[in-house]
Amino acid sequence: KGGFANETKGGFANENALLKLLYAGMLKASEKWTHPVxxxxxTLSQLSIHFEGRLDDYVDL
Structure with missing residues (x-):
C-alpha cells in the first residue's frame, strides 16, 4: 500500500491532473535512483511512437 503516488480511489478530474500526479511521483522516485535506466x-523510442508528437517539446529524438 504505502509508497503509491495516489492513495485514493477513483478517477482523475482530467488528463492534466493525472500528468501532474505522475510527474510528482517521478520526481520522488528519481531522488532514490543511483543507476542509469x-x-x-x-524505452524513449517506444514512448515516442506510442505518444506521437507529445514528447517533441521535451526530448530531442
Missing part, C-alpha cells in the same frame, strides 16, 4: 534509448 537500462535500455533508456529503447
Amino acid at each position: 537500462q535500455n533508456w534509448n529503447l
Whole structure:
C-alpha cells in the first residue's frame, strides 16, 4: 500500500491532473535512483511512437 503516488480511489478530474500526479511521483522516485535506466534509448523510442508528437517539446529524438 504505502509508497503509491495516489492513495485514493477513483478517477482523475482530467488528463492534466493525472500528468501532474505522475510527474510528482517521478520526481520522488528519481531522488532514490543511483543507476542509469537500462535500455533508456529503447524505452524513449517506444514512448515516442506510442505518444506521437507529445514528447517533441521535451526530448530531442
